[in-house]
Amino acid sequence: MQIGLDPEQRALGKASGALAADLASGWDRGRGPSDVASAAPSDADWARIVEAGWPALRLREENGGLGAAAVDVAVLVEQLGRHSVAAPVIGTLVAAEQLQALGAPAETLEAIAAGELRVAPLLDAGLLGFAPSAEGALAWDSAGATLAYAPDGSAHALGEPLPTADVTRSVRRPGARVTDRDTALRPPAGDDRDRLHAFVLTLLVADLLGTMSAALDAAVEHATTRTQFGRPIGSFQAVQQIAAEDLVSVEATRSALYFSAWAVDALPPAEALRAARTAKAFASRSGVAVCQDAVQLFGGIGMTWESPAHVWLRRAQTDRTSFGDEHAHQAVLADLDLAPGA
Amino acid sequence: MDFSDSPDVAEFRAGLRAWLGEHLATYADGVGYDSAEGVAATHRWHRALAAAGYVTVSLDPEYGGRGLSDLYEAVVNEELAAAGAPPPPPIGHIAHAVADFASADLKARVLPGLLGCTESWCQGFSEPGAGSDLAALSTTATATDDGFVVNGQKIWTSWAMWADRCLLLCRTEPDQARHRGLSMLVVDMDTPGITRREITLANGSREFAEVFFDDVPVPAANLVGERGQGWRIAQHMLTYERGPADMGWTGRLGNVLAAAQEGVRSGRLPADDVLRRRLAAVAVDAQVLSWHVARSLVDRSSADPGSSGSIDKLLTTRVEQELYAVVGDLNGAAQVVGEQRPFNEYLWARAQSIYGGTQQIQRQIVAQRLLGLPRG
Known part of the structure; x- marks a missing residue:
């Protein structure tokens, strides 16, 4: 039993965090909703992302990737959440993993790994999971992406970004077919589908963990410096009690992420998926709760566009809804555990 | 990982x-x-x-x-x-305190009985005037030529009715401020001057007692560590007492959960969609708790547990109280009319946020020691 990050994973977290912070500093949410910079990275930023190996991280070596473990990818994604990175790294990782699970040809995956082909995953209109076809689907975390593939291998161009709660990530509709970019895909085996699903849920847990911990840290910092009644507001018990419960949620979510990420590669697919659903259900609820508390702890300033508090809450709500919120996963788990004869 | x-x-x-x-x-x-x-x-x-x-x-x-x-x-x-x-x-925290702080002679005298379970122990910490504010305790151990004389009262002393020995936190340095004036003594419970009175809890449980000390002599050799070191030893013990793993809680919560799930599957506990969903939600929380406990234990094997035990206790409390609330609701009318064991277990779960440091005190520890928020 060895629970926690090894020295290499800690180094990966540190390096990823540094680049994530730098990317985030170049993105500007502007002065209001109509003034937000595009979530799409500049060519220079995308080149840095590719140079860091992020799109290639999880792809297998025969597909031009680095073959990283799910734990490593989770380490990266936590940092993306921590710094509210706008660039669509998670969308790219999810799309790449899906295409690999659907048996996409190596040259398609190599192009993704090399950053030359920028793809986004297609989700159903309820954002509950991968779309069965392009019809009515949504291209998720797709800023700057040029294509999205339906499970039948058809390539689709992407439309303009839709209005979204999350100002750091884009959702677009698939549009015209791009037939000369079609690729050959096959339906995944049940095991591959479960493992893919577990991996994707785990990434969302990682993004929620990064987002909620950033929100809590900033709220604590604010409560330490903001004074009322001649004292820092963080010295009041009512404020301390909220922040303490939030740290319990953050640490429990970290434990859930560690198990879920380990399980993706270490446990049989059905067990990995069950763990990931459990982690996603927990993180969805606790992540949003902590970000809501951060808004509260910031007080009036937390309700302004200028404060980052709403950015975290927007991102957490989007992570929560994407690939199923706590209610969706609890319903599945209830069926697994409570159906007669289960 | x-x-x-x-x-x-x-x-x-x-x-x-x-x-x-x-x-x-x-x-x-x-x-x-x-x-x-x-x-x-x-x-x-x-x-x-x-x-x-x-x-x-x-x-x-x-x-x-x-x-x-x-x-x-x-x-x-x-x-x-x-x-x-x-x-x-439940002696791990006592055993670690004695092993880590007591003299060689005292260890040789008391550890075999403690670890062999041929002698039963209790822990005298809380007092009527010192619950959450433990450092306010007023039971005194006055130094004499050959030891101490103890006077005062302890409360919430688990298993005191049957204990052979008591690990007693008491005040030996009345001129020192609060926690600096405390020491830890091993007291033989058959010493003249000790009176025990059983406390029956709201759920009928009889494990607690009050213990009264009237001029109780304690030999100097029964001092654990040094005079004035009592608070440090108590803190050391509490880190071992707060973790759910120390209390064996997660496995037992798992049993309660599994029994409820079996009851729903078999139809013995009728559950509508709302109850099914609440049971699934608390099953999620219980699973995350068990992962968290595993992580805490591994962390603890390489570093002092410190205040992170408070996080574990807060998380355990959340899960336990919700679990028993859901189980109670699954039982429906049978909870209030009929065999009372389930209701008594539910009542006992309410104590989880009180004993071992209340929910509010644990949050204060987390806020001030882990998050670094300023003291009020």
């Missing part, structure tokens, strides 16, 4: 399972604290477990332990819970 058992842990687990398979039936019957027979059965069970080498396995072999990491204590708790066995003796 690896949540699975190492070969050593797997071997230890298998050995314990085999032992339980062979011996549990002999000892499990009638264990409890509601009658003299129950107490005797409990002590028999503890002695059997100790003789087999499964009590305080994390203590150094020099003192009678097996020198294993805290992980193994958790394995003992898990396996006992999974087998439906009574809990192990």
